[in-house]
Amino acid sequence: MQLDGKIRSIKAVLPAVALAKEKKIKFAIVPFENLEEAYLIDGLNIWSVKDLKETLNIIEQLKDNILPPRTDIKPQAVIEQDYVLDYDFKNIKGQQRVKRAIEIAIAGGHNIMLFGPPGSGKTLSIKCAQSILPPLTNKELIETNRIWSISGKLIDRKIIKQRPFRNPHHTASKEGIIGGGPNPLPGEVSLAHNGVLFLDEALEFKKSILQSLREPIEDKSISISRASFKLFKYPANFQLMLAMNLCPCGNLGKKNTDCFCLQ
Structure with missing residues (x-):
């Protein structure tokens, strides 16, 4: 007040x-x-x-x-408020094999990784995938919005109607991805609950962050312990999508270009 x-x-x-x-x-x-x-x-x-x-x-x-x-x-x-997506799967021209792979992954709830040289359409294809995600059930809608409410992300915005599509930057901290803080709040793995967690330039993420994804992928939840011996547990049932270059310099696989990593 x-x-x-x-x-x-x-x-x-x-x-x-x-x-x-x-x-x-x-x-x-x-x-x-x-x-x-x-x-x-x-x-x-x-x-x-x-x-x-x-x-x-x-x-x-x-x-x-x-x-x-x-x-x-x-x-x-x-x-039933209108929800406008910035990316639409139908706007991708060509890339039939990539689109088919993404469709199968979404239909079966499988994790997926796209790799190739820069400019090959990896990032755009996955971002457009959010337009073909199935609608949330009533139970999932309440679960998702409860997490977003706890994190304070429903303030000054409408409720979450579509499946979440989270795309954190590779410079994000482990706390930001997994969750934490003095009063532990949900991280990206929980904000992506019932949706997609997309890690673009996956190899640029710290190894410790990639390793920490094992628990939520296996258990569909994440446990955060504090020095006060309190244990916070948040749901984290997400579909992981990765995009990465074939090598650090990004030139491997590009026509008429040499890979500096191999020299």
Whole structure:
């Protein structure tokens, strides 16, 4: 809450409302900016407020056994908002074998690695793959948005409707990829839960980061331990896609070009 009484948006509203439902709590008051994610959980009376005055007004009505009107927003409308992709698989011309390999990988949920010289279309092909990912189920939609809510990434944006497609830079830290911090937050492996984690220029990532991907790939989750002996566990069921050159200099495989790595 601000000094003038206005209510600010907060992290983790969705998991908090979900837990309230599990505890048989019937009412919830959330910041106005967090209403859309809160409405993903049905079975509760949810009100959004913009300031302390509105909050007290709702509480007073509930004390008098009066049920205040809910904020006028339809949950289905929240889920069906338009989502525009920057990359579309249908716009790739040629590359039939690459496209077929990506289609098979997505259909079967397999990890995939594309390698070749620079400019051969590796990165573009994988980025366009997000347009053919299957839609999220209702369960997956709630799971995904709970993770994003905890990380604070739903503040000032709409809920996640499509399967996540995360593309971290190769300079990202291990904490950024795996998760962590004083109060451990989900990393890229968890933000990609139910979606795709794309590592472009895979060989440029630190070896320790690539090695740390073993746990989430095998267990579909990631455990983060702190010095206080607390263990945080986040879901991390993602499809890994990699793109890399054939050699560090990138010239191997290019026509009429010498590879400096072999000289």
